[in-house]
Amino acid sequence: MHLEDLKTPNLLLNEAVLRRNCERMSQRMKQADLTLRPHMKTAKSSDVARLATAGHSGAITVSTLDEARYFSQAGIHDILYAVGMIPARAEEVSALQAKGTRVLMVTDSIDAVTGLAEQARRLGAHFPLLIEIDSGGKRAGLLPDGPELLDLARAIHAAPELELKGVMTHAGHSYQVQGIARLRAVAEQERAAIVHAAERLRDSGLPCDIVSAGSTPTAVAAERLDGLTEMRPGVYVFNDLDQLGIGSCQWEDLALSVLCSVIGHNHHTGTLLVDAGGLALSKDVSAQHFLKDVGYGWVSDLEGELLEGLYVKSVHQEHGLLCQAAGNLDFTRFPIGTKLRIWPNHACMTAAAYPGYAVHQADGAVTGQWPRTNGW
Amino acid sequence: MHLEDLKTPNLLLNEAVLRRNCERMSQRMKQADLTLRPHMKTAKSSDVARLATAGHSGAITVSTLDEARYFSQAGIHDILYAVGMIPARAEEVSALQAKGTRVLMVTDSIDAVTGLAEQARRLGAHFPLLIEIDSGGKRAGLLPDGPELLDLARAIHAAPELELKGVMTHAGHSYQVQGIARLRAVAEQERAAIVHAAERLRDSGLPCDIVSAGSTPTAVAAERLDGLTEMRPGVYVFNDLDQLGIGSCQWEDLALSVLCSVIGHNHHTGTLLVDAGGLALSKDVSAQHFLKDVGYGWVSDLEGELLEGLYVKSVHQEHGLLCQAAGNLDFTRFPIGTKLRIWPNHACMTAAAYPGYAVHQADGAVTGQWPRTNGW
Numbered sequence: 001m002h003l004e005d006l007k008t009p010n011l012l013l014n015e016a017v018l019r020r021n022c023e024r025m026s027q028r029m030k031q032a033d034l035t036l037r038p039h040m041k042t043a044k045s046s047d048v049a050r051l052a053t054a055g056h057s058g059a060i061t062v063s064t065l066d067e068a069r070y071f072s073q074a075g076i077h078d079i080l081y082a083v084g085m086i087p088a089r090a091e092e093v094s095a096l097q098a099k100g101t102r103v104l105m106v107t108d109s110i111d112a113v114t115g116l117a118e119q120a121r122r123l124g125a126h127f128p129l130l131i132e133i134d135s136g137g138k139r140a141g142l143l144p145d146g147p148e149l150l151d152l153a154r155a156i157h158a159a160p161e162l163e164l165k166g167v168m169t170h171a172g173h174s175y176q177v178q179g180i181a182r183l184r185a186v187a188e189q190e191r192a193a194i195v196h197a198a199e200r201l202r203d204s205g206l207p208c209d210i211v212s213a214g215s216t217p218t219a220v221a222a223e224r225l226d227g228l229t230e231m232r233p234g235v236y237v238f239n240d241l242d243q244l245g246i247g248s249c250q251w252e253d254l255a256l257s258v259l260c261s262v263i264g265h266n267h268h269t270g271t272l273l274v275d276a277g278g279l280a281l282s283k284d285v286s287a288q289h290f291l292k293d294v295g296y297g298w299v300s301d302l303e304g305e306l307l308e309g310l311y312v313k314s315v316h317q318e319h320g321l322l323c324q325a326a327g328n329l330d331f332t333r334f335p336i337g338t339k340l341r342i343w344p345n346h347a348c349m350t351a352a353a354y355p356g357y358a359v360h361q362a363d364g365a366v367t368g369q370w371p372r373t374n375g376w
Numbered sequence: 377m378h379l380e381d382l383k384t385p386n387l388l389l390n391e392a393v394l395r396r397n398c399e400r401m402s403q404r405m406k407q408a409d410l411t412l413r414p415h416m417k418t419a420k421s422s423d424v425a426r427l428a429t430a431g432h433s434g435a436i437t438v439s440t441l442d443e444a445r446y447f448s449q450a451g452i453h454d455i456l457y458a459v460g461m462i463p464a465r466a467e468e469v470s471a472l473q474a475k476g477t478r479v480l481m482v483t484d485s486i487d488a489v490t491g492l493a494e495q496a497r498r499l500g501a502h503f504p505l506l507i508e509i510d511s512g513g514k515r516a517g518l519l520p521d522g523p524e525l526l527d528l529a530r531a532i533h534a535a536p537e538l539e540l541k542g543v544m545t546h547a548g549h550s551y552q553v554q555g556i557a558r559l560r561a562v563a564e565q566e567r568a569a570i571v572h573a574a575e576r577l578r579d580s581g582l583p584c585d586i587v588s589a590g591s592t593p594t595a596v597a598a599e600r601l602d603g604l605t606e607m608r609p610g611v612y613v614f615n616d617l618d619q620l621g622i623g624s625c626q627w628e629d630l631a632l633s634v635l636c637s638v639i640g641h642n643h644h645t646g647t648l649l650v651d652a653g654g655l656a657l658s659k660d661v662s663a664q665h666f667l668k669d670v671g672y673g674w675v676s677d678l679e680g681e682l683l684e685g686l687y688v689k690s691v692h693q694e695h696g697l698l699c700q701a702a703g704n705l706d707f708t709r710f711p712i713g714t715k716l717r718i719w720p721n722h723a724c725m726t727a728a729a730y731p732g733y734a735v736h737q738a739d740g741a742v743t744g745q746w747p748r749t750n751g752w
Contacts, residue, residue, distance in 0.1 A: 007465075009752055041693055063694045083694050084639040084649060086713045089383075108640060111712045138645045139695055146644075172692065263460040264484060264516045273460060273516055279728050280752075283659040316548065317417055317724055318439045318459050319515055336487045337462045348693055352655050352729070355751060375731060376385055376656075 009280035013357035017255035039234030044372040046074035070373040072101040087115030094125040120161030135193035137172030144197040166210030174217035183221035195227030217248040238347040245290030257341040272322040278315040282349035293325035297342040385656035389733035393631035415610025422450035423746040446749040448477040463491030470501040496537030511569035513548035520573040542586030550593035559597035571603030614723040621666030633717040648698040654691040658725035669701035
């Protein structure tokens with residue numbers, strides 16, 4: 001089967017590019033003597049996890065407990081659940097532990113810690129925890145130099161049902177800057193913050209085995225990685241236009257695209273209609289921050305050759321409206337039924353609409369269908 | 377079971393509000409002597425279709441052939457597939473027809489019509505078609521007064537394998553205006569355009585049994601509906617903040633919300649973190665057009681009481697960041713684990729991330745789990 005034969009919309013994964021992306025990050029982490037704990041929230045696929053963890057410890061990161069169950073089932077037994085843990089979900093983690101899967105949890109809240117200790121007692125469980133640090137992303141986490149950090153660390157350490165394993169951070173603000181110099185600065189900010197937090201714990205006689213950082217941009221750009229024990233990049237396995245705009249990858253590193261069909265020619269508005277809209281692409285507009293004329297994605301032919309200036313200007317639920325950035329659209333190049341590929345803004349969001357990946361080779365041969373998990 | 381007992385994030389559907397929304401639209405269409413052909417792209421649920429079609433012919437509209445198969449399987453046998461049909465998918469329609477389901481298709485392209493006639497010959501099928509008209513939405517469709525309309529109508533009418541059933545339009549631009557007066561103007565523009573197109577066909581001796589229009593805002597606001605035979609509103613079954621901002625519904629008409637849990641207190645940024653992010657809510661920002669301080673949704677308590685000023689300011693994949701529009705956020709009101717409800721911008725996009733609905737009553741009792749279909 002060839003790409004041409006697939007129904008549309010469809011989610012395409014270029015296996016060679018995926019393998020190269022995985023290999024490159026693996027090498028980089030090995031050279032820095034760090035554990036690569038890839039964030040599987042992007043791919044949510046055990047086939048991708050196999051490639052991403054090759055040559056490393058097999059540890060991964062997840063964003064939902066659904067992913068934790070899925071990957072545990074797939075034989076992965078060292079999982080960091082990287083979203084603030086709440087006591088109400090302790091039973092789900094305990095059930096995974098009973099199957100031999102270590103689930104590292106993250107917290108930045110003394111109330112959550114109190115509740116988790118209670119749950120652990122009730123369940124006869126033992127919960128390993130990382131303290132989340134805000135290294136500038138302003139999402140979750142304690143400040144690395146505030147008094148709350150040591151209070152929280154001591155509370156975890158004092159609870160016999162809990163184990164303080166270390167600290168973690170995610171420099172989400174690396175997505176807001178462009179160019180290797182600025183990315184390096186954010187990476188160093190991330191590293192410095194989490195290493196400082198780790199040092200404060202150790203200086204207070206508290207354990208801190210794990211010092212975990214990382215986003216794709218910071219993992220790619222960082223000059224210094226000393227003091228870290230692991231990194232958790234995620235989207236690097238696929239990359240996307242957002243990463244391209246930021247400067248953390250090149251065009252040839254994009255592994256994920258959406259196959260669509262031309263379903264209409266709107267001559268009076270100069271618009272080409274395709275059957276990939278807001279659901280097939282997601283409504284993520286992140287790449288618009290740094291790229292011009294990108295809308296909801298750039299467009300290539302079936303071979304992956306970029307059709308310069310053609311982009312998804314707007315989306316409705318099942319319609320994508322393609323415009324030509326400069327000049328007029330030549331409708332005769334795109335007869336009804338023509339198959340095109342759209343390169344999405346944000347791979348994590350786009351992939352979530354699909355039950356899996358149509359895996360293809362450089363020549364367009366479709367060689368597999370890899371399932372993924374979705375939901376919570 | 378009560379809302380409080382559900383895992384988060386979860387998709388909640390208030391059955392009483394849903395029933396009232398369905399009944400109101402049904403009555404309105406009956407009074408106008410029109411067929412209600414609800415667009416099931418929003419709900420994608422046979423349970424909802426049952427309520428939405430009650431008292432009418434049982435006809436529905438769909439946005440994907442996956443929906444067509446799902447609803448055919450559920451016993452619905454009059455389906456309008458409202459996205460421009462391409463010849464490559466003719467076999468899928470033919471398979472549904474063989475099961476006794478009428479699938480009305482839409483087209484605005486002479487090339488598509490030529491291809492569909494060829495496919496119909498090849499498959500021994502007979503395809504009923506509506507011509508799509510652009511009534512101002514500038515998405516798909518021919519202009520109602522252009523020469524292409526009659527050329528296309530004649531081409532369909534001349535093909536023995538095809539049947540010209542009429543014309544259809546969707547005034548998507550009704551989503552861009554606010555207030556009943558402006559909505560009425562768009563509704564009349566939609567009606568006038570499609571009725572004009574129908575008259576042109578009939579004046580040329582061509583058949584035009586079906587004159588199909590409708591979006592939720594125009595179906596709600598239209599003063600005149602004469603000349604139409606059916607309407608295809610969709611999101612009215614649930615409504616959302618976008619419809620509220622437009623003015624096509626009231627706050628008490630919102631049936632769909634997302635249950636989430638408080639997972640963190642970020643004191644240094646004044647942000648409350650919940651476990652409903654970009655995937656659980658979608659990244660649709662439509663409601664921002666007319667509502668202030670709405671972000672990715674407003675927030676209520678478990679009872680549905682709006683927490684004035686609290687809204688989802690930003691989203692990451694699994695994190696929602698809640699801010700207080702005016703004044704300071706009182707964290708003590710929202711301990712870790714507190715369950716809240718988020719009222720989404722765009723119900724169609726939000727619902728698509730879930731396998732179904734947790735159906736609840738006014739008192740918060742959860743009385744069912746209704747599945748939905750997703751994908752293509």
